[in-house]
Amino acid sequence: MSPHRLALTGIGLYARSRTLPLTLALLAGTCAFAAEAAHRTDDVQRAPGWSAPVVALAPLLAAALIGASLYAPSEELDRTAVRPWWPRRLVHLLALSVLACAPPALSVPGDGPAFVAAASLRTLLGCVGVTAAAAVLVGARLSWLPAFCCVGAVHLASGGVRGWAVTVWAWPTRPGQEAGAWLAAGAVFVLGTALHAALGPRPESPRAQGPHRPS
Template identity: 55%
Template structure:
C-alpha cells in the first residue's frame, strides 16, 4: 500500500475538483504557448507541409502531460481520479490548440482559462441537468458517463485538427 493511497481515505473528493480542473488548464496553457513558431514563411513555402510535425508535437506533449498529471491523482474514477485528469487534459489542450490557430500562441491560454474558470465557479460544486456533463466536463468525475468524455474528445479533435491544418496564427506587433 502506497502512502498516497492511505491519505486518500481522509481527503474529501470534492476538494480534488480544483486540482483536476486547474492542473490540466495550466499544463494546456504551457502547451499552447509552445505551439508558437517563428518560421511562418518557411511553413508557407516549404516543399513538404509541416502538418506532421505539428501533429507529433501536439500529441507527444498531450500524452506526456496526461500521463504525468494522472499519476498525481490517486483514487477511484468515480471520485475525480486519473480518468478525469486525462479527460480534462485532452479538453483543455484542444481549447488551447484551437485558440493558437485563431488567436496566436501567445494568447492561446485565454479561452481555455475563461471557459474552465467560468464552469468551475458557475458549478459551485454540484452540476445537475440533462446536458450538464457536456458543457461542464471539467468538473465532472471521471466515471460520470460518456457525455463529458465525448465533449472533451470532440474539443481535442477539433482544436487539434484546426491547429494541425492551419498552424499557429502569426504574431503581429512587438514582442
C-alpha cells in the first residue's frame, strides 16, 4: 500500500488527527536529549543533582508529548462511532509509552549507575499515568501540568523524610530499585491508562456539550 493510500485509511487518519508523526519526531528528540545529558554528566565529576535531566526532566517531557497526542479533535464523532474507541486509545497510549521507554533505557552509557536508568523508567511510567488521567479530567492540552506539579511538589516535600511510606508517595525521587516506589508508579500508570482507555480525553471544544461518556 502506498503512503498516500495509507494516510487515507482509518489508521492513517487517526494518526494524523492525533498528530502522531510530530509526536514520534519529538519523542526521538527527547531520546537524543536524554542520551546527550547522560553522556555529558558521565564525563565530568558527578555532583549532587547531576542526574536530574535524565531522571526527571526527560521523562516529564516524554509524558507531556504523549499527553498532547491524546487530544481528540472531534469528540462527537468519536463518541458516536460504530466501533468502540477504547481499543484504539489503549493501543495508542501503550505504543507511545513503549517507545518512550527508550530514553531511560539508553540514558546511562557504559558502566553508569543502573539506578539512574531504573529511576528514570519508573518516573516515565508514573508521569504517563498522571498525564493520561489528567487528560480525562482536565483535557489533553493541559494534561502535562499535573505531572509537572506532582514531580515538583514531591521533590520539595520529600527532602530529608525517612520511612517506608515515603518510598510510596515520593516515587519520583526514590532510588531505582525500591519496591514501594515501583508499586506506586506502576499503579498510577495502570490507573491512568485504564481511565483514558475507558473514557477518553475530556472534550475541549466549545461545541462539545453533555456529560463525559465513554465511547
